[in-house]
Amino acid sequence: MSKNNYFSSSVGKKQLMGITGLALCGFLFAHVSGNFLLFVGAKEYNMYSHALISNPFLVLAELGLVLFILIHMVQAFVLTRMNKEARPVKYAIKAKGEKATSLVSTYMWQQGVIILVFIALHLWTFKYGEVIYAEYDGVQVRDLFGLVVQVFQSPIYLAGYLLALLVLGLHLSHGFQSTFKTMGFNHPKYEPKLKLMGHSFAAYVALGFMVQPVYIYLFH
């Protein structure tokens, strides 16, 4: 009986990647849902973000997120390299027709890179971007609403943002349901439902994030 090398095994790595991915999905869900306050108004949005920022546990959550992203990224890197090495000579012709691999699942790591760049840009713009203040009921809060409005005046920025979100949506549409398989959940009866759930989730996150800047661009 060989030693159990869970974390260095291909299955272990995939499961770690899937679990961290799923955790990040949870974050995305909360993030997109909270952000709908944009439609309610500047005050509500800013108060909500203020509550989050001033929460002492935020740092902990942020550290967790960073950790998840790092694990997800490192595993992706290691696995991708392993996968590339497994086929040193490429095929001259790619499969077409019935036996072709779907494009979304083929280009997962490329999507990951785009998303990573997007996250960096996103944090640099908003979290570490220009600090404007607003005051509500005597409480001084960061006017993130204002910042959002300001940033999304640029159609180029908007377009890039939407593109990145499209990539995120595609990434999720494969990643979400794939994680369940990687973790060992499968059942022919629930398989189509799971697939639907994965696509719906991806659509909710991606479209949810997309309508917000579009709304800002068109109406503010």
Added chain:
Amino acid sequence: MSENSKNMTIHLKLWKQDGPKSKGAFVSHTVKDVSPDMSFLELIDVVNSEFIKKDKRPVEFDHDCREGICGTCSMVINGEAHGPQKATTTCQLHMRSFCDGDTITVEPFRAKTFRVVRDLVVDRSSFDRIIQKGGFVSVNTGNAQDANNIPISKPDSDRSFSAAACIGCGACVAACKNASASLFVAAKITHLSLLPQGQLEHRQRALNMVDQMDKEGFGACTNTGACSLACPKEISLDSIALMNREYLKSSVKER
């Protein structure tokens, strides 16, 4: 009736490579008067006899039963393992699936572990080594009790059979963008772990077989499903999930 019963002209691009360390290249060859009733391997037979008659060396390829069950034939045809038809091995692929004037590119199964032996022949011994690590029930000849002593539910037995139908051809590896052997390994794990006879050592089996799969240098599974589409026996992707579950549980419980 066959859709096109007229004989065809087919342009072939065939991979030739003298040995594992040599550099390979495609050679082009046109075959005239190809009957649509001909199997793909019979076409290669014809090409080879034309080559030999012209004192050119024939293309080596693996083949044996030519009825889709031994798993020996191993070609990637126009980028597809075993060619365009689903649930079909190369030997059961017939020329009526192609059109007059088609150019067909034929390559070996490509993966680091599937070293090219010569031309279209590859070395799939890694599959054997994976089975040797746990793809069995440890029962010596003579140990067995009466065959009907342990009833097995029909659905379980049928599912086990569906996984056991794997012919070990390697099309899953050839089709996977990561050259992953997950479907092959999972099929064996599924076959045995769904049966009471295979349950007793199911944990060691999952751990050891996955371990060997990794050592051989296959890629990881991205659940793209390309393996299952290429599989001549249509082994379901579900088996990979089952393998992952067995592996996770075994990693937690087995020490």
Added chain:
Amino acid sequence: MLDAKIPNGPIKSKWEQHRFNCKRVNPANRRKYDILVVGTGLAGASAAASLAEMGYKVKSFCIQDSARRAHSIAAQGGINAAKNYPNDGDSVWNLFYDTVKGGDYRSRESNVYRLSEVSNNIIDQCVAQGVPFAREYGGMLDNRSFGGAQVSRTFYAKGQTGQQLLIGAYQALSRQIGKGNVEMFHRREMLDLVTVDGVARGITTRNLVNGEIESHSGHAVLLCTGGYGNVFYLSTNAMNSNATAAYRCTKKGAYFANPCYTQIHPTCIPVSGEYQSKLTLMSESLRNDGRIWVPKNKGDNRPPLEIPEEERDYYLERIYPSFGNLVPRDVASRQAKFRVDEGRGVGKTGIAVYLDFSDAIARLGKKAVSAKYSNLFEMYEKITGEDPYTVPMKIYPAVHYTMGGLWVDYNLQSTVPGLHVLGEANFSDHGANRLGASALMQGLADGYFVIPYTLGNYIGSSDLPEISTDHEAFKLSRKEVEESLSKLLNIKGEKLVDEYHRDLGAIMWERVGMSRNEEGLKKAITEISALREDFWKNVKISGEGTHLNAELEKAARVADFLELGELMARDALERKESCGGHFREEHQSQDNEAKRDDENFCHVAAWEYTGSKNNPSWSRHTEKLDFESVKLVTRSYK
């Protein structure tokens, strides 16, 4: 007269008594013995695994790239056993009786009884290994009736029983390889048997990847290399199935028994053209609902649906009103050939007959027909491109099993001490005709439950000093093999190996096929020997012997087929009777049924090779067959 070393005593206790009498090898000593097992089909894989489990050091050889691909994998129907699970009165005796009768009283009673006796252990063993046999909803094993048997004794795994059983044996073998008890040699072809003082002590192999000629020394050699059906060029055998290993043993003193017994299966997919490389069998269950016919008029090449009912000849129903389309394999096959020879064959080539399901579809509905035969119909459509629901299937007989093989005694030992022969490669259990679902049974019986005992007896009672591969006998063998290969390569003639093989196949099929006569057999002997002479002058092989070279492999095999084919014709010529798969036109009853001659031919014919290197000749020996338990009767299907 050959001595089969059949133990004394009543048939029911022969095997038990013999096992008791067998010498045994101390478990601690077994690892000192190297056993060479050639072939990894059901017989080879099961023997190698079982012997390794017992403690012997085993070396296993196969020509395929993996042990799992041996041709046993292609068997579809099932495996017989006398379990009597369906409670229909089956028993070991019943299975034994049916097998002897099915073999047309040309098999060895004691061997067949042992085969029936261990049949039940095989099923137990396979289930324990995880073979997923078909089951009923209650969780118990399902059985079906097969090949016209009166009881349901056939265990099956969909249409892939051979595959599942082989994978079971392969897994057991893999386990022993993993433990280091078996050393596995893939892509190795045995090209010679090495004997020292007349005892089998090793083999010479060719590494098919790099062409190296290698020697392996051992204390016993187990030959499990299958049958020789490919002598016919077109057969249902795999492309690489060949007789070389077995045939070369005959040149070292092993006798070849009953070479003329070949089984022809009536429901195969017909040849579609010159390029045809092999034939595909479809389960004979199709004849349960399909009706076989040809047009009444010669040369009627209208499409089948345009031929009106009254112009069709349902010839089996006409000739055999009581059995109709369900007559035994040999009868159905022969009748199809007669129709084609009359010029009433159908299809593009005129070498086929119709198997029509339109009446069954009208009677039962398409759904019911599909439930029974959908996988066969799909397979047919995949290969022919025609839909059997709308157009009648075209079928034609094809060679698919050979009952003959190397002669072995009760211990499965050939006439060369130390050379044991298992499975289809030997001759012992099926007589002149094999019953459906019995091939798998025999392969596994030999490997799992016979050889482990009888090999111990051989080793325990023989003095077998260590012999290294530097011994003169090995050197000489390597030299001979190398010389014969380079001789082949240096002919550099004009005609391809496949062309010779095709020509040989045509002679065999025409003259040594389903129906044989003296004139044809004599012609065959002349034609084959002329073809063989031409082969050695004019064959064209490309490439060298130092790399993977399929043409060279084929050439060496065809060279042996060219001798074996002649031997088959000679055996058929000498056997002046009709029995089972051997039908001599001179020996038939008034209504064209096979007529046995029990007085003169109730024996095994075993041929000793007496020729020189390139001038084969054989002499015929016999083993008398005594039937103490079964009474000889004549088959009738009218």
